[in-house]
Amino acid sequence: MKALAIDCAVSRLAVAAKNENISAKIVLDIGIKQSEKLLPAIDYVMKETGLCAKELDYSAVTTGPGTFTGLRLGLSALKALTLSSNIPLYGIPSLDAYAWPYRKAIETVLPVIEAKEDEFFYSFFIRGEKLRAEEDAGIEEILKQLDTESPVLACGPAGKIFCERTAEISPLYSLHSFSPDEDCCNSLFEIAEKMISEKKEPLKDYDGPLYVRKSEAEIVLEAKNRS
Incomplete structure (x- = not known):
């Protein structure tokens, strides 16, 4: 199958694309510059595998738990792709993806x-x-x-x-x-294709990240409201 995946659960984002038996991956461990480099990274792996957005069968992403910034970046990028090219997006809980192998x-x-x-x-x-x-x-x-x-x-x-x-x-x-891989992009591909074979629904427009804990902004706001 032809697909795009983003592991955005931790600060070290990984972006991977596959075109049947050809694949490419890039890792972004560059702090706040990730927001600037994510879309060029997607473009890079797509070009390296000879793909354009309309050819994709699906995309997949870790939905959390994880870093607030990373999850927002990954989901936003692939939701934009879904809206522009009608590509189904499969969301996979981060810990499920890391446990998969x-x-x-x-x-x-x-x-x-x-x-x-x-x-x-x-x-x-x-x-x-x-x-x-x-x-x-x-x-x-x-x-x-x-x-x-x-x-x-x-x-x-x-x-x-x-x-x-x-x-x-x-x-x-x-x-x-035992952690041979630094990301779970391959697991995202495998789990998403299992979901497709089982006819499970992709993410909806309104589906967001899985947050286990509150963000620092929410904690600060609650503290202000209590004072």
């Missing part, structure tokens, strides 16, 4: 994304089945939900960091990480 693992799979204030967005999966909705919590709170004798595979952008910090707090857990 390990759906056949025998361990409990723990995808994690760094949140602010030394906390992580997380969920649990066993054999590809999500056990609970996305939440954010500190390491100690997450560890309370784990059995020290059961193996756990931490994955996603913060998998390695989570394991390192856990070892500092409590080395008793059978916890390891």
Whole structure:
């Protein structure tokens, strides 16, 4: 199939396009300049794979949880493409996408994304089945939900960091990480095509990001209203 995907769950955005067996990807880890470079990056991967927008079968994006700025950028760019070229857009929860490569693992799979204030967005999966909705919590709170004798595979952008910090707090857990990819664009393609085969609906115009926690602006506004 012919498709475009954006992994925008973390500050390091990845943009990928595929034209059957040809693919191209570019990573944007350039801070606030991402907003300026995202559209040129989309144009680049499309040209490298010989695609134009009207030829796409679909596009896919991580919908959160993740960084507020990244999620807004990714969704806005692909929604504009949907409106201009009538391309279906499939939204995939970030933690689902990061857990996808390990759906056949025998361990409990723990995808994690760094949140602010030394906390992580997380969920649990066993054999590809999500056990609970996305939440954010500190390491100690997450560890309370784990059995020290059961193996756990931490994955996603913060998998390695989570394991390192856990070892500092409590080395008793059978916890390891495996993160060969720095983004989940390939998972987005695979999950979206599974959704298409199962005739699942793409995102609607009014669908937005999945926010587990409030933005700093919302927190500041609430504090002002209370004072």
